[in-house]
Amino acid sequence: GQSLEQPSEVTAVEGAIVQINCTYQTSGFYGLSWYQQHDGGAPTFLSYNGLDGLEETGRFSSFLSRSDSYGYLLLQELQMKDSASYFCAVRTNTDKLIFGTGTRLQVFP
Amino acid sequence: DARVTQTPRHKVTEMGQEVTMRCQPILGHNTVFWYRQTMMQGLELLAYFRNRAPLDDSGMPKDRFSAEMPDATLATLKIQPSEPRDSAVYFCASGLADRFSMGYEQYFGPGTRLTVT
Numbered sequence: 001g002q003s004l005e006q007p008s009e010v011t012a013v014e015g016a017i018v019q020i021n022c023t024y025q026t027s028g029f030y031g032l033s034w035y036q037q038h039d040g041g042a043p044t045f046l047s048y049n050g051l052d053g054l055e056e057t058g059r060f061s062s063f064l065s066r067s068d069s070y071g072y073l074l075l076q077e078l079q080m081k082d083s084a085s086y087f088c089a090v091r092t093n094t095d096k097l098i099f100g101t102g103t104r105l106q107v108f109p
Numbered sequence: 110d111a112r113v114t115q116t117p118r119h120k121v122t123e124m125g126q127e128v129t130m131r132c133q134p135i136l137g138h139n140t141v142f143w144y145r146q147t148m149m150q151g152l153e154l155l156a157y158f159r160n161r162a163p164l165d166d167s168g169m170p171k172d173r174f175s176a177e178m179p180d181a182t183l184a185t186l187k188i189q190p191s192e193p194r195d196s197a198v199y200f201c202a203s204g205l206a207d208r209f210s211m212g213y214e215q216y217f218g219p220g221t222r223l224t225v226t
Contacts, residue, residue: 042217043202
């Protein structure tokens with residue numbers, strides 16, 4: 001079977017750092033993606049890890065450990081506009097994306 | 110500014126009616142996906158195509174749903190007959206699956222919000 005686990009909700013204040021964890025159990029694992037979705041909007045791509053290690057894109061970083069079936073998204077210097085849902089998604093070896101249930105991030109002033 | 114487009118953006122229909130949703134993927138992308146999003150089930154993959162050929166439609170109720178790509182610029186998702194439990198947001202996404210690239214991004218359209226009464 002395929003399963004991904006991530007926390008349902010995280011809260012933080014502006015300027016802080018938050019880490020959203022994702023553990024997965026999937027067959028045919030190829031890589032781990034992260035998507036952001038604002039209320040009423042469409043998911044938008046944040047990052048992709050095809051190899052173990054850290055990928056950095058501006059204020060966002062993503063990490064993957066294949067041996068631990070684990071990854072995380074790190075958001076730094078949080079801004080109010082970062083309040084959204086964040087999804088981890090496994091890319092399979094047939095290029096499907098299997099999405100987690102999402103983590104709702106609320107950033108407070 | 111390349112983007113995925115979907116029509117209609119909103120659809121309200123009565124149970125039993127046929128619903129057709131359309132998607133124009135980004136030019137040059139070789140993979141097209143249909144997703145359904147609800148509060149209860151989250152984001153579910155219904156079907157996807159590579160180079161217009163269906164690869165996997167195991168997430169789709171076969172008795173009432175069908176997905177096609179008549180050409181490279183159009184993907185359709187049809188529900189016949191529709192039921193209230195089909196009420197959801199339906200997203201189309203496209204991407205370029207390239208084994209030689211370590212990047213992998215799916216571009217989502219704005220979605221079709223379907224309400225079946």
